[in-house]
Amino acid sequence: MAATIRDVARQAGVGLGTVSRVLNNSPLVSPITRNRVLTAITELRYSPSQIARSFASGKTFTVSAIAPFFTRPSVVERLRGIESQLTISGYSLVVFNVETVARRDACIRNISCHDRSDGVLIMSLTPREDEVLALQEAGTPVVLIDTVAEGISGVRIDDVYGGELAVRHLIDLGHQRIGFAGDSIDEARAFNFTSSRDRHIGYMRALDAAGVVRRPEYQCYGVHGRFEARILTRNLLQLPEPPTAIFAASDTQAMGVLEAARDLGLRVPADLSIIGFDDIDVAEYLGLTTVRQPLFMSGQRGVDLLLRIIGDENLGPQSEVLPIELVMRGTTGSIG
Amino acid sequence: MAATIRDVARQAGVGLGTVSRVLNNSPLVSPITRNRVLTAITELRYSPSQIARSFASGKTFTVSAIAPFFTRPSVVERLRGIESQLTISGYSLVVFNVETVARRDACIRNISCHDRSDGVLIMSLTPREDEVLALQEAGTPVVLIDTVAEGISGVRIDDVYGGELAVRHLIDLGHQRIGFAGDSIDEARAFNFTSSRDRHIGYMRALDAAGVVRRPEYQCYGVHGRFEARILTRNLLQLPEPPTAIFAASDTQAMGVLEAARDLGLRVPADLSIIGFDDIDVAEYLGLTTVRQPLFMSGQRGVDLLLRIIGDENLGPQSEVLPIELVMRGTTGSIG
DNA sequence: GTGGGCAGTGGAACTAGTTCCATAGTAGCA
DNA sequence: TGCTACTATGGAACTAGTTCCACTGCCCAC
16 A cells, blocks of 8 residues: 555654645745655655545646547647647646547537546637537636637637638749649538638638639549548549649648649649648658648647646637748749 | 535435445446436536546546657557547546657656556557566556567567568568668667667568678668668668668658668669568558558557456456568569 | 744645445345 | 345445644744
């Protein structure tokens, strides 16, 4: 049986409260007493029970993160930022991976029961109005990463602007026939993803601003993934008058577009320019032109914000927008 | 203030124990009483405190996973398997990302204080003898994934055999000048990684078995990563008599070898055959020949084993070896 | 001298569950 | 008509910390 705080108190010949004060670095302990307690702790090889501590103090020093599709490189990079920042503050990270709509709903519902963790980070999944209400009523500190919802704090980028940035770059290179490959609208609605949708809005805005006609047949949507993007854009590239450039809503999808081009024997960028979004790790390897967003930093900032909210319950909803930038590499070029 | 079990008992006009029995689905409650309790629970919108539950029962329904270099695709895939299997059993996953030796040591030391979680999964990091002792003394249920240690349960593959498999494939294709690119020996020793080392042993065995002379200058070691592998193998390929094939200890490193070949204008596989290890997601995309190991499954099996150990403290150390297989794709070919 | 204030300390009460023992009620059976 | 056995139930004790109030000295100011 492990030693308890009472064993330590007895061994050191002091009261319960005194041991607790030593453990919590209270200044209200004389150096002599503190030493007696520390000696007893060593002798008994005492280590305080975190569970009992959480129970008594009501603080768990744990943060939950809900993330969709764990395997996506962008998600991993954000999680890495989260973990690193939490570790610095002495918090633990509990991870929930969401790959189905049912699990999305279950996760968001469960964490409303503000219990096992002091706060929650929700990544890419936008809570619906009723879910926001439940979270607020439960008083759970929440920070969204990569999305926004009325009345909840969040860290994000301007996806619409990012889409504009990408497409303006293609237009600047002389392209007029510009395609778009993004997330399936059904899937996005089911999970309540917004980034592909917003990047698509940016795509349309950039075309409109340049006076380029939007062609519905140039826009395709599929379940997020390399393979789906490959199939869809292959169709698109076999149109009688195919696009000369494609903006993919993510680097993963851009990889599918690259494959489609390879399938059809198109040279990149001579025959087809391709631009992605996120600047994940392999983008550099592939020489992919893309819009970079600070993924690691989004996790760090999300944690900073969450800990601030945990520390001050009265803090109203905060919102932070991170910078993005165009990264020009080898997959985009001026029109042949 | 949230309702407690006592409020529910009062509201339902029953005793404490009865409410607890209802919560834990004990059959020793009459249907009428059970209904009264359930009604009270609904009326008071009661939800039991997980912390209090953990505290009283001594079970946290949480498992910790210590993983080095979170961002490595193989690690992510294993974690995904872990998370998925834990979720099925109603457990939560706390993740610790290890990127420095100091943190490695700290993580392993801390989890010996068997408290916040019911068990621990340690990935790729081999505990040293003193650490094994500390873990055993603390009685913490532990399962290793992707490594072995005397007296601790584990799920792994036969890395030596994997290395043999890879190199025998190259030899079968007619190669005699076969290089090896693996992890830095210093780094591996510091973290206590073993997979690159074992795969290297397999490399040597396969060469010996075929009567091929081992050349020290064909073997290079660098900090795990694409970039380092690229630089190192570029040197190797500029030898007066360069290798015609290279076995990289991981797919990530194989990607670096591919880059090096590209840097020097070598055609793959006509001028240089390349084989990796792991079969991570991008391997298929790149058409990389590799040795596949069941990453997702290793996480699942690790959890199965851990939960079995948690359920039966007397269970001795168990060891499971998962199957591996050669996946032939486009980066290996017979000698030009 | 004496009252106020404060550093230092002890310990009861509290957190919200589980566990287990005692006991009431009741059905089955000789 | 008891005796046994078993179901159903109540509640005290327990888990291991924190929190906070009460109390003792001691110093200093009036």
